[in-house]
């Protein structure tokens with residue numbers, strides 16, 4: 344199913360190898376999942392069916408949560424070590440999973456092929472947020488769903504300022520290019536999506552620059 348979208352060669356500049364981050368990510372993800380994110384994954388993905396494009400799949404932490412209504416997951420992952428881990432997770436998944444190289448800004452998927460697009464903890468790390476949203480829009484069929492669970496910009500000015508300072512200094516360098524102060528909801532609206540539902544929450548509950556999250560479903564009109 345995956346095939347060339349706008350070009351046969353995905354542009355991996357700036358997103359390919361993050362060897363230190365890739366080594367650390369799986370144990371960090373397991374801690375986050377035990378702290379409550381696994382339940383968020385499950386709730387977000389339970390409603391999906393048909394062809395799902397999962398962008399920035401990491402080590403495949405979502406795969407176990409897809410239900411039988413999903414006929415195919417195309418998991419796009421630029422980082423080689425994480426992509427290999429996702430391949431192993433995909434072979435154990437309850438639904439068919441194919442893992443491919445690529446980036447959110449240039450998905451190797453034909454137009455209107457997907458019934459759903461999934462982002463979990465990815466839009467913080469893409470190089471071009473609006474471009475990633477445009478690509479999700481392109482690969483979705485009309486009426487298709489985009490679901491995301493992301494850490495986001497804090498609602499109050501105090502924490503948002505802390506996030507901006509960290510984003511301008513050390514945070515992206517130690518976290519595989521992640522940014523704390525992004526607002527993916529605004530990007531979806533700019534990109535033409537209709538917001539269907541959204542749930543803000545803190546994980547962990549205690550406020551910190553990384554604790555502000557949202558789970559959201561949007562629809563391509």
Ligand SMILES: C[S@@+](CC[C@H](N)C(=O)[O-])C[C@H]1O[C@@H](n2cnc3c(N)ncnc32)[C@H](O)[C@@H]1O
Nearest residue numbers: 358399400401404422446447463464468469470
């Ligand atoms: C924090 S991890 C999240 C992984 C997974 N989605 C999860 O929920 O556990 C961020 C992932 O986004 C990937 N990533 C970074 N930049 C990307 C881009 N431009 N396009 C697609 N994936 C990207 C990273 O390689 C990494 O796998």
